[in-house]
Amino acid sequence: MAGRFYVTTPIYYPNAEPHIGHAYTTVFADSLSRYHRLVGDDTFFLTGTDEHGLKLQRAAEARGVHPKELVDEMAEKYKRYWALMDIRYDRFIRTTDPDHEEVVRHAITEIYRKGLIYKARYSGWYCVSCEKFYSPGEYVEVEGRPYCPIHMKPLEWVEEDTYYFRLSSFEDWLREVLKGDIVYPRSYAVEVLHKIEKEGLRDVSIARPKERVWWGIPVPWDPEFTIYVWFDALLNYLTGIGYLKNPETFSKYWPAAHHVIGKDILWFHTAIWFSMLKALDLDPPRRVIVHAYLINRGLKIGKSAGNVVSIDDLLEAYNGSDGVRYVLMRIFNPAKDVEYTKELFDNIYNTELADTYGNLVRRVGVLARKKLGGTVESDRLDPELEDAARETIKKYREHMDEYEISRALEAVMDLLRRANAYINRERPWEKPDPTLDLYSLLETIRTATVLLSPVVTKATARVAGSFGFTASSIEDAVPEPGRRYQVRDAPILFKKL
């Protein structure tokens, strides 16, 4: 039976072009989405840009343009990069979209009416880059001054009137929710529970005085205040699937939501987001899938750390989107930070894509044409390769269902290595009739191609076209005797570096 799968990325601050860090998250969400389509789930994939707030207001001021002009330009850049990376989203949401602004006004008014929002004075240390207040114990001190632990920049002291969301009233409920399997990997839920244990759940400021932050959505009943950018941004996950506007689509995909996030925004996507949903009488999402950082020279990759690797450079280095997507997913790690190095990326590309997958496709294609004129059919299948393929499909699905994409890809590579060993051992080029060998190898290539297709989107389509099979459903991966291959071409898929 087909399930429903709604997957989101965080919406990104478009204060600079997307880089390898954004690609890491977005390719992962896209690959999950493609996998779920492959297995027949009704799937919706949402990504977009988070366009309000002080950071963008200041970036626009620095350039002497209106923030809307800046975000219009940047949203186009994001779309262009996602096209280059073969990211196939169902909607690209912008928080300046009119339907989203409507959702935010509606949601905050609803929560206010329930008495869960109140006005009070606030003071604290604030990071403009995070758009977040830091309490003692959360910030780090550099020469006696509080610094943002992520950006390593001095925090600003801010004192002002604001509106608070009564987060504290959700504490018991939230603890219960976090005890379930809602956060993956589970260790991150423990982290949030630990923080609640230590500090309690404090009410959170959800508005800024307009005189300081004017670029955002005004508080509907008090336009001297602007709605805090995080409160605004989180609601994109509802707008994206038609909350208010299209209740049928909305009830189809909510709560089948899977939020892919980096570990730095865990608190917002659990404590705050779940409570906002509860305040709106909505279920929490099905899963929050958290990943650790991609780091470069010891720091999380980012504009402020100055260690960005550009998507242009990656596309150039690894011959387009397939190479970049594969390498990023092969190192993807939910639990541990992964260090970017050129040696590591080059090595994965060469040994796995070029030498293992690419080389097998090329060799089998050439042999099928040379020895059998390109037509390969057989009512038998070598049980060694057949069993290995069936076992691989099983493992791959288990890993993908657990969001362990790197391990899923590893299972496919193991199968391909086995097929390469098989061809070296059987030496089909020396046999008068190598039909059984080549047929079995083509079936193995078919299995691997279907399983790789959510990540390696273009080369897999090319192999299917060249060898004459379809790779559009997980059923297409299952090895079977009795098919007929018409090998038209033996493509060289990945040029070695």
Ligand SMILES: [Zn+2]
């Ligand atoms: Zn910061």
